[in-house]
Amino acid sequence: MAAESPTTTTLHDVSDKLLRLILQLLIASPLCLVRAAATCKRWRCLVADGRLFPSFAGVRRPHPVAGSYHNDRRRGGLVFVPSSSSPVDGRHFSLDFLPGGSSSWELVDSRGSILLSKKKKAGWRRRCFPELLVCEPLKRRYRLIPHMEEMKRHHCLCVLLKAGEDGVSCWGLNGAPIPTFQVICMLYRRHDGVHDDVGTPVACVFDSYHRHSGGMAMDWRVIKGGAPVLLRGTESLRFLGRAQSSLFWSIEDDEEHLLHLTTRDGFRLHWLPDFARRSILRVSRHDGDYTKMSVICLQGSELQALVASRFIDDQEWVIQRSLGLMEATRGLTGYKEEYFRGGSLELVTADMGSVVLAPVAAKTWYFSVDLDTMEATRRMYKTNDHASVVAYTCELPWPPDLRACKLRCTRNGRGRCSHICICHRH
Numbered sequence: 508m509a510a511e512s513p514t515t516t517t518l519h520d521v522s523d524k525l526l527r528l529i530l531q532l533l534i535a536s537p538l539c540l541v542r543a544a545a546t547c548k549r550w551r552c553l554v555a556d557g558r559l560f561p562s563f564a565g566v567r568r569p570h571p572v573a574g575s576y577h578n579d580r581r582r583g584g585l586v587f588v589p590s591s592s593s594p595v596d597g598r599h600f601s602l603d604f605l606p607g608g609s610s611s612w613e614l615v616d617s618r619g620s621i622l623l624s625k626k627k628k629a630g631w632r633r634r635c636f637p638e639l640l641v642c643e644p645l646k647r648r649y650r651l652i653p654h655m656e657e658m659k660r661h662h663c664l665c666v667l668l669k670a671g672e673d674g675v676s677c678w679g680l681n682g683a684p685i686p687t688f689q690v691i692c693m694l695y696r697r698h699d700g701v702h703d704d705v706g707t708p709v710a711c712v713f714d715s716y717h718r719h720s721g722g723m724a725m726d727w728r729v730i731k732g733g734a735p736v737l738l739r740g741t742e743s744l745r746f747l748g749r750a751q752s753s754l755f756w757s758i759e760d761d762e763e764h765l766l767h768l769t770t771r772d773g774f775r776l777h778w779l780p781d782f783a784r785r786s787i788l789r790v791s792r793h794d795g796d797y798t799k800m801s802v803i804c805l806q807g808s809e810l811q812a813l814v815a816s817r818f819i820d821d822q823e824w825v826i827q828r829s830l831g832l833m834e835a836t837r838g839l840t841g842y843k844e845e846y847f848r849g850g851s852l853e854l855v856t857a858d859m860g861s862v863v864l865a866p867v868a869a870k871t872w873y874f875s876v877d878l879d880t881m882e883a884t885r886r887m888y889k890t891n892d893h894a895s896v897v898a899y900t901c902e903l904p905w906p907p908d909l910r911a912c913k914l915r916c917t918r919n920g921r922g923r924c925s926h927i928c929i930c931h932r933h
Contacts, residue, residue, distance in 0.1 A: 510718070519549075527553055527698075536731075562906025573600060575898035583627075584610040587644075600644045600901065606651070612640060615901035616681075618670035620645065621688060625666060634662050639690060641668070644901060652690055655711055655727040661694040662741050664708065667754060669770070679904075689714055689770060691754065692727075695741045711762055712770050736766060748790035748857065751802030753817050755790045756782045765790075780824045783813065789857035802876075803857050808832045808847045812878050828881050829855060832864070835883040841872050849905070856897060 521529075530553060533539040544554040566585035570736040574589040574597070587600045602609040605624070608740040612624035622644065625637035636659045688902075690713040697706040710730040736758075738744065743759040744766065755768040755777070762784045765777040774787040802813040833847040846866035854864040854875065863886055865873045873886035 510894065511635070514780075526550075530554060557885065571903045573901050573903050574615065575900050576602075577898060578614055582610070584608075585612070585614060587901075595903075602642070602644060604647045605640065605649060617667045617901060618688070620903065621668060621670055621901050622899060623666065623690065625670040635660055635664055636692065636694065637666060639666065639692075641688065641690070647719040652713055652725075654693070658692075658709070658711060658727075659692055661696060661709070664693040664695055664741065664744055665746050666693075667746075667749075669749075669752070673861075691768075691770065693744070695738065699870075702742060706738050706740075708736055708738060708766075708774070710743065710768055710773070711808060711920065712771075719755060727897065729775050730768070730770055732778050733768075736776070737776050747788050750790055750792045750817050751797055753800070755800075757788060771812050779795045782826075787852075787854045791858055801878075803854065804860055805854050805864070808852060810864075810876060812881075828878070830876060830881045835876070835881075836874055839874060839883065839885045841885070845871070846872065848874045858900075 518526075530540070532552070540554055542549045564750060572590045572914070573595045573819055577586045577588065579586045583844070587597050587602075589595050589597050589600075589623055589722075595674050601732055602612075602622075605612055607626075611627060614622060614624050614703070616623040620643050623788055624642070625642050627633070628635075628637070638654055640649050640651040641652065669691060692711045694709040694711060695706050696709050697704065711727050712730055713727050714725065738758070740761055744756045745759070747755040747757055747765065749755065752771075754768045756768075756839075758764065758766055763779055765779060765788075767775040767777040783804050785806075789803040791801045791803070797851040798816060798818065799814055800817045802815055804811040804813055808831065810830045810832055813824055814827055815824045832852065833844070834840055846869055851864050851867040851872065853867055855865055856894060857863070860876050860879065861877050863873055863875045865871075874883050875886045876883050883909050
């Protein structure tokens with residue numbers, strides 16, 4: 508009896524279930540997922556299938572930064588600057604799909620892959636409750652957020668975007684809307700008949716959530732509860748930053764406290780230690796400990812990195828690192844000792860990893876400090892010197908919006924398209 512000839516096993520013999528497990532090993536690299544999706548139609552279907560990602564809900568997701576957006580001070584539009592660490596094609600991040608064009612909107616915040624913009628207005632209306640819009644540039648879709656009718660004439664202090672802790676976009680998997688973002692609008696309510704322009708802050712939050720009967724409900728509500736807070740005028744609050752679900756402000760006439768807001772508990776007053784008072788502060792998320800927050804403290808030309816508890820009943824503040832900025836920047840191009848006389852420095856932007864500063868006397872001479880190494884480097888803004896220095900970071904969406912195809916490009920390209928393509932979506 509003749510022996511049976513051995514059969515050849517190929518990758519095509521691997522079941523979808525096993526292949527899906529293999530592809531999940533690429534979850535840390537969106538670029539590898541894109542390349543895998545361009546391999547063949549079967550792989551593309553598996554990668555684009557939403558079932559590839561929910562099993563990793565408890566895994567820390569990657570945060571690849573595509574670049575940053577800036578408000579164009581000269582032309583009145585929005586500018587996108589690609590990240591040098593993750594080069595992308597800036598054409599895919601155009602905001603020309605916004606109603607009225609990008610020049611009709613001004614960026615106010617960003618979280619993950621979502622941008623929050625307000626419509627430009629003139630006169631006294633630009634200080635009132637704004638017309639808002641959230642969008643995802645790479646997916647080229649947006650959602651208009653109406654103003655709160657009963658609050659539409661109140662003075663708006665600031666507008667902030669709060670994304671879900673998992674970072675998934677507000678439209679969710681396969682375009683299905685899920686409650687992973689909130690818009691918070693801080694208003695000023697003036698007390699009638701009281702001298703010195705005394706008023707109180709009012710926090711309103713726009714929620715999107717599922718109805719029990721199906722469909723989506725989206726509406727504004729006023730955050731109630733918490734400690735009573737009095738302000739003297741609309742310039743009394745200064746936004747300091749956020750740490751996880753908490754938002755923080757400094758109060759002009761109160762050097763002893765920070766104003767702490769959560770959408771669940773309302774306002775609280777957070778105690779400040781003596782050494783942090785009368786300083787320029789910024790707050791950001793503390794990496795690795797949900798209960799903590801990182802605080803940047805600028806006193807004159809001395810920069811300190813602090814760690815504190817986010818909770819009111821734990822008042823421990825620890826100085827982790829400090830840096831004398833006059834000495835640290837002495838070797839940088841354009842350095843002048845007169846920039847640091849009197850300690851007149853401005854803290855421009857701050858995040859979890861670095862801080863950007865500039866002398867008040869020369870606001871075109873920027874430098875940044877790495878908060879891990881406490882090293883200062885010159886910060887240049889040559890690419891778009893007409894753009895605002897304030898950067899609104901945009902991450903690549905997660906789960907990734909894959910548009911890999913093997914069809915002939917219908918746009919200006921030639922041959923087969925194996926990268927992210929905007930002419931087809933699969």
